[in-house]
Amino acid sequence: METIGSEHTKDMTAEEMQALQQEVAGMTPEELKEFRNSKDADSMGFWGKE
Known part of the structure; x- marks a missing residue:
């Protein structure tokens, strides 16, 4: 499975990515909602294979 990343995560080390995933x-559902809403999807830019 190909990994699809964002401009925010593409330069992260494996350890940084694992820490973010953990x-x-x-997060609670409310914390996750706040986290997702704090990101601007239009300016993130995605890379990788769809």
Whole structure:
């Protein structure tokens, strides 16, 4: 499976990416909603194979 990243995550090390994934996994539904809403999807830019 090909990884699809964003401009925000493309330069992260594997350790940084894992830490972010663990942080997100530990969020409550409300915290996750706030986290997602804090990101501007239009300016993130995505790369990788669809």
